[in-house]
Amino acid sequence: MRLTNPIIPHISPYIRIIYQTAVFMMLLMAEGTAGAAAPAKNDLSTLPTIQLKVGKLSFKTYLATKPGEQTLGLSNIKDDEFSAQEAMLFVYPNVEPLRFWMKETYFNLDIIFCDQDGKVIAVAANMPANQAPSSSQIPTTPTISAQYVLETKAGIYPWKVGMILPLAGLAARQVKSKD
Secondary structure: OEOOOOOOOOOOHHHHHHHHHHHHHHHHHHHHHOOOOOOOOOOHHHOOEEEEEEOOEEEEEEEEOOHHHHHHOOOOOOHHHOOOOEEEEEEEEEEEEEOEEOOOEOOOEEEEEEOOOOEEEEEEEEEOOEOOOOOOOOOEOOOEEEEEEEEEEOOOOOOOOOOEOOOOOHHHHHHHHHO
16 A cells, blocks of 8 residues: 555656645554545556566466556455465656555555566565554555556565566556546
């Protein structure tokens, strides 16, 4: 799940990081005041999908292209609702600083950051699940400048920095399809 702010996309990436951190902290503080509403989660059946082939594996990949989808990510998706042959790809129009957290996740994830050409530039392997919504110790990735971020169940594939995933041009196709 990405910490995001769709309201101020035009500001400096560094100011955006400061803003995202402040929003993150406010969310943590507000959790104690939350009601008993059902936890929010993406309805995976409504997201567009692609087949992403990596080596000998093929992943049914859900595309998170809208800010709301990106903010929820795989939060509150149970282990039995997401198979080892599925992935979520966060698609951004440009390379930008991104940081992901593991709030309300039910299984460990590998989080793969890619540049505009689909080249893997960083891997946050085996990020631990975190089901305690009130925890102040929610695991987060480092901030990485990327255009695509892929999430898979941890340990499914030996992701390596430098490998190329077939993602180049996907962001442009997604923007065009929204017109």
